[in-house]
Amino acid sequence: MAGAFGSLAGPQIIHAQQSGAELHVMPVRGNVFMIVGGGSNVTVSAGVDGMFLVDAGSSAMANKLLDKIAEIGAMVSGAAPPTTCVGPSCYPAGSLGSFVPFGWTSPSYNAVVASPKAGKPIRWIVQTSPDSDHTGGTPILAAAGTTYNGGEAGRLLGQRTPAEIIAHENVLKRLTMSKAPELAWPTETYYIPSHKMSQHINGEGIQLFNTPAAITDADTIVQFRFSDVISAGDLFTPGRYPAINLAQGGTVAGLLAGLNKVIELAFPEYRHQGGTMIVGGHGRLGDTADVAIYRNMVEVVRDRIRDMKKRGLSLQQVREAKPTLDFDGIYGSPDAFIAAVYQTLQ
Numbered sequence: 001m002a003g004a005f006g007s008l009a010g011p012q013i014i015h016a017q018q019s020g021a022e023l024h025v026m027p028v029r030g031n032v033f034m035i036v037g038g039g040s041n042v043t044v045s046a047g048v049d050g051m052f053l054v055d056a057g058s059s060a061m062a063n064k065l066l067d068k069i070a071e072i073g074a075m076v077s078g079a080a081p082p083t084t085c086v087g088p089s090c091y092p093a094g095s096l097g098s099f100v101p102f103g104w105t106s107p108s109y110n111a112v113v114a115s116p117k118a119g120k121p122i123r124w125i126v127q128t129s130p131d132s133d134h135t136g137g138t139p140i141l142a143a144a145g146t147t148y149n150g151g152e153a154g155r156l157l158g159q160r161t162p163a164e165i166i167a168h169e170n171v172l173k174r175l176t177m178s179k180a181p182e183l184a185w186p187t188e189t190y191y192i193p194s195h196k197m198s199q200h201i202n203g204e205g206i207q208l209f210n211t212p213a214a215i216t217d218a219d220t221i222v223q224f225r226f227s228d229v230i231s232a233g234d235l236f237t238p239g240r241y242p243a244i245n246l247a248q249g250g251t252v253a254g255l256l257a258g259l260n261k262v263i264e265l266a267f268p269e270y271r272h273q274g275g276t277m278i279v280g281g282h283g284r285l286g287d288t289a290d291v292a293i294y295r296n297m298v299e300v301v302r303d304r305i306r307d308m309k310k311r312g313l314s315l316q317q318v319r320e321a322k323p324t325l326d327f328d329g330i331y332g333s334p335d336a337f338i339a340a341v342y343q344t345l346q
Contacts, residue, residue, distance in 0.1 A: 021061065023068045026285060028277050030227040031202055033072050034285060038065045039133035043231040043279045045224060046076045047202025050123035053141065054222045054231040054279070055134045062137035066144055073119045121146045124201070126208065127167035127186060128220045128233030128281065130174035130248065138165060139183035147187075164188055166195075168210050170218035174248060209265070211235060211258030215242060217249030219258060223265055232262050234281035236291055241324075241331045242298065244340035251344040252302050259295040263288060297327050301334075305341045315342050 023037040035042040039058030042065060044051060051073060057065050122145030127135050145163025162183065169189040176185065195208040204226030211219045215234045222231040234243060235258045244250040266276035268288040278286045286294075304323040313321070315338075324334040331337075 021064075023061070023064050025068055025072060028227075028229050028279065028285065030229075031076055032224055032227045032229045032277075034279050035065060035068050037061070038068075039136060040129075040131075040234075040281050041279055041283075043222070043229070044069060044072055045202050045204075045206070045227075046072045046120070048120070049200075049202050050120040051145070052124045052126075052201050052206065053122060054126045055128055055233070055281075056125055056137035056141045058133050059136035059140070062140035065137055065141065069122065069141075070119065076120075122163045123147060124197075125163055125165050126220065126222055126231075127165065127171050128222065128231065129216060130167075130171045130178075130218050131216075131234070131245075132180075134233070134281070135171075135175065135180065135184050139181050142183055166190075166208070168218045168220055170216070170249075171220075174216070174218060209261060211254060211261055213249050213251045213254035214244075214258035215250050215255060216245050221258070221262060221265070228267065228275070229277045229279065230262060230265055231279045232281065232291070235259055235262060236278060236280040236286065236294055237282045238280055238286055238290055238294060239283040239331065241327075241334055241337035242340075243336065244344070246340055246343060250340065252298065252341045253344065256295065256298055256302070259291060259298065262291050263295065266291065297331070301327070301337070302341055302345070305338065306345050309342060309345055315339060318342055 021037050023035055026034045026036060028034050028043075031045060031047045033044045033046065035044060035057075038061040040055045042057050043054035045053075051069060053069070056062070122141055125138060125142055125145075127138065129135070142162040142165055147161040147164045149161055165184075165186045166188045167186040169186075169191045172186045172189050190208065190210070193210055195210075197206045197208075204224055207223045207225065209221040209223070211221060219233055219235060221233065221235065224230070235255065237243070242255055244252060244255060262278065266278060266288040269275035273287065273289060275288055278288070278291055280286060301324050305318055308318045308321060308323065319335065319338055324331075324338065328334055
């Protein structure tokens with residue numbers, strides 16, 4: 001890791017047992033990438049300001065995630081274009097090969113500007129959920145990164161401050177209650193409906209939105225405004241039913257409100273395909289139409305179960321009525337989802 005993060009990947013990094021699973025990198029748009037297979041999906045914005053991560057995957061996959069993040073960093077830190085001079089005294093570009101070695105610049109200067117740039121460290125990690133498949137890798141990834149705060153007044157590892165960890169304040173509450181390692185705790189929290197990053201990061205504004213009482217009471221949507229990418233966390237998990245966590249304040253009403261928020265922020269392309277790209281907490285990449293289809297499934301199931309509950313059916317009777325039968329071939333086992341919908345309906 002030294003080539004990607006310099007001296008940051010030193011002996012202070014915690015090492016976890018690695019899984020045999022493979023990780024895959026998918027370019028999403030611009031300098032935003034999606035890493036699949038690390039527990040949860042991990043969104044990476046890579047650029048001149050450093051690496052901005054949404055979620056950190058599981059602890060078992062953290063070291064493999066570091067390797068993939070380093071690969072992404074190498075892609076965006078390639079050789080700079082060669083410098084050519086302008087004016088009648090210059091040789092025409094390409095006349096002496098791919099580099100023009102003379103003119104107002106010298107051959108040695110051209111060699112400098114054409115050299116690969118140093119890799120950028122992980123500087124920010126947003127946690128969209130308190131679940132361990134989203135936060136378990138945080139201690140390792142944060143320790144591999146750094147925060148430039150001017151006075152090194154934050155959480156220190158030796159003489160260095162690890163990457164900044166940002167989340168809704170309920171994530172901090174949940175992680176401290178579960179006795180998660182301190183290095184996994186957020187170092188900056190927000191409690192209002194949305195939170196804007198205080199600077200442009202890698203050329204764009206990034207905004208966080210809380211969706212109260214959805215999958216949990218701590219969910220965050222992350223919008224990359226220039227790239228037109230949304231990282232939706234576990235609100236959107238195509239290929240499986242929503243894992244509403246009742247113990248952590250999740251409700252079906254909040255889930256629907258969160259999905260509608262994603263659709264509100266997104267822009268479809270012609271006839272609803274393409275447009276804003278949406279990274280779910282698990283599963284494949286989606287767009288506005290995919291989220292709308294997922295939202296419609298949740299709404300249809302909610303309406304069916306609500307009708308059954310109004311008619312006095314017990315949870316077991318609702319399960320036996322199979323209100324999700326026409327969706328099970330897509331989303332798998334519905335038992336936990338049916339129970340969560342039934343128990344959070346008024």
